[in-house]
Amino acid sequence: MSNRVSESIAETFENLSDLDGVEVDGCWLKWSALAALASRLDLLIEETGAPAQARIGLVARNHPESVAAFLGLLKGGYCVVLINPFQTEQAIAEDVAQLGLSLMMAEPEDFDGLGLARSAKENNFPLINLGALEGRAPHLVQHCTAQAKPESEDCALLIGTSGTSGKPKRIPIRYDTLFASVVETDTINREFGEERRPGLKPSPLIQYSPLAHITGALTIARVGITGRRLILLKKFDPKKWIQAISTYKHQIAGLPPAMMKMVLDEAPGADELQSLRAVWTGSAPPDPAVVLEFEKRYSVHVLGNYGATEYCGAIANERLVDRIEYGRAKNGAVGRVRRHVADFRIVDPDTGSEKAGEGVLEVRVHRVGPEWIRTSDLASIDDDDCLFIHGRADDAINRGGFKIVPTIITDALKQHDAVDEAFALGLADARLGQVPVAIVQLHSGAEATAEILLAHLRNKLVAYQVPIAIKIVATLPRTPSMKFDKPGMRALFDDDHPIKSAG
Incomplete structure (x- = not known):
């Protein structure tokens, strides 16, 4: 299957093989190491007889083996079904039973604790142990022929929502949608204040979100598509985040509200974060007191951002130039709506009729499809196209x-x-x-x-x-x-x- 995501990852593996790709605990791994593991997985998938565009489950952790597997599956044009390892054994078994997988792969540590071998046997699909980049090679654990039907040829991801309000839903994301989101993210980052300096490598992306969630998946996909380096945090650690900013002189960085508070509580010196021009935040409403304290202590602008799994990325964001011009005049806004990316309307929660002022937000995201998506967000949009989220209708x-x-x-x-x-x-x-x-x-x-x-x-x-x-x-x-x-x-x-x- 030919698509721009698969082609770009293949080019990264080939053209950057001798360069640093992923840093884990201070040690850099070359792109060639990631590509080698992905190639071994290709052979194992072929051995199982899995069809092209098959649904392949990946129990995804923020480890280099999972990163290599994820990029390798996207390179191969498969539908990657990301399975959250932070579930109970029963929850994973119930999830897997409904997914129609051709096969599943996971890291060694997850085989015993998550009951994966039993799930593979009960659902009759092959199971691949990812092994280790510096250790045993990937290998088949459950030997059988892949039986599941292929997925739609343009499905890149089947990914769960965050599950903050109930059981996570599975959202399909097409390859063209994924590529468009990565391109748009680069544009948004420039609006946050990131400048590309001739002759200098851009700072590495920081993976702070789990790979099984949309922010983490988009970060890894962006790394593979663009060839940008990655600092891989197994889980968010404020000390390691601060060290990354201090070492690689990031101009911008992302920090969800809870993580921003963790960094504040760690109390780094202003000199450690002096390279930052802006920090963007999203995923939940930030505490205004935390935002003001972060801005005051580190002389940095905290900028809003609005997106969701269903949108495959952000559809509204605050721009650094706007913050500099307007200051706090738009306090409370998550940013300007991106009209070239999505259509927006505010509707009455009871009648569904479009209305002025505050109501339920509905969006139609061009990279996703022609349908209107009704959110649970109570919102309003002012005359300057700034989006304000006032809460959730279902809350x-x-x-x-x-x-x-x-x-x-x-x-x-x-x-x-x-x-x-x-x-x-x-x-x-x-x-x-x-x-x-x-x-x-x-x-x-x-x-x-x-x-x-x-x-x-x-x-x-x-x-x-x-x-x-x-x-x-x-x-x-x-x-x-x-x-x-x-x-x-x-x-x-x-x-x-x-x-x-x-x-």
């Missing part, structure tokens, strides 16, 4: 007919000196429909009880907005991509987790 808590936006509760909680982070959600209630509850993480060394925090809220909120219970935890549950884990939050209030009622 609103309906307490006996009174609508409560969770951020009203969390913002009030964070006004208490002891509260570091907070999350609010609605629980089903037989009488009222829903009732609000909250989960709180305190500052290190701080002390507060649920009763104290509820008393604080009664002084800040109207009666129906006050949660019926507050649970204080050491750390708020998060997904591997550091978004709040809403199912995990809800589980804290299961029957086996007693709650303290507000009365």
Whole structure:
């Protein structure tokens, strides 16, 4: 199969073979090492009889073996089904049983703990052990002929959403969509303030997001397509992120809100981050106090960014030139909508009719397809085409007919000196429909009880907005991509987790 993604990765493997490709824990791996593992996998796939464009599962970790496998599969034109290793064995077994895989591959460490051999046997497909770049070569573990039907010839990825609001959905991404997203990302990075300097290599990309998530997958695909170097973080580590910025003098970098706070808590010196012009953030609304502190401490602009798995990348972003011109006049905006990338409209949440002002955001992303995608985001677009996200329509808590936006509760909680982070959600209630509850993480060394925090809220909120219970935890549950884990939050209030009622 011929497509620009596969062709570009093949050119990178061939033309950059003697150059550094991926850095892991301070050691650089050549492109030739990644290409060699990918070539070995090609032979094993051929041995299984997997059809062209087959669905091939990859239990994807932020390790060089998974990176080589991912790029090799894209080079081969397959449909790569990214499987999140941070699931339970049962969840992976249920996922795999529904995917129609021709075969699956994984790193050695995942064979025992995730029950992959049993899943392969039960679903009758071959299983490949990726081995190690510096160790045993990839090899077949489960020998059988690949039986599954080929996927559509233009499907590059079948990738799960982040799962912050429930069970992740699988989103298909075409090869042309993937390539268009990579090209657009380079444009967006220039708008964030990245300048290419003649004669100097661009700074390496930093892989801070899991490969099984869209941000991580797009970063690795971009590395393969453009030949840009990569710093591979097995998981986000603020010390390693700071070291990367200090060593390679990045002009821009990405930091989701939770990771930005982790960097602040690490308290690097201003000289360590002095090369940065801007940091872009997304995935969740940032805490304004964290943003202002980061900007003040490091003399850097924090810029908004809006995207989703369904869009295969960003469709709105804040530009450095706009921030310099307007300052904080557009405070709260995630950025300007990219009209050449997508169509946007605001609709009434009940009737679906297009309306002015605030409503539910719908988008039609040109690189994805002609259908309108209805989001769960409450949004508005001003006269300068700046997009404001006001919350999520599906997060609103309906307490006996009174609508409560969770951020009203969390913002009030964070006004208490002891509260570091907070999350609010609605629980089903037989009488009222829903009732609000909250989960709180305190500052290190701080002390507060649920009763104290509820008393604080009664002084800040109207009666129906006050949660019926507050649970204080050491750390708020998060997904591997550091978004709040809403199912995990809800589980804290299961029957086996007693709650303290507000009365």
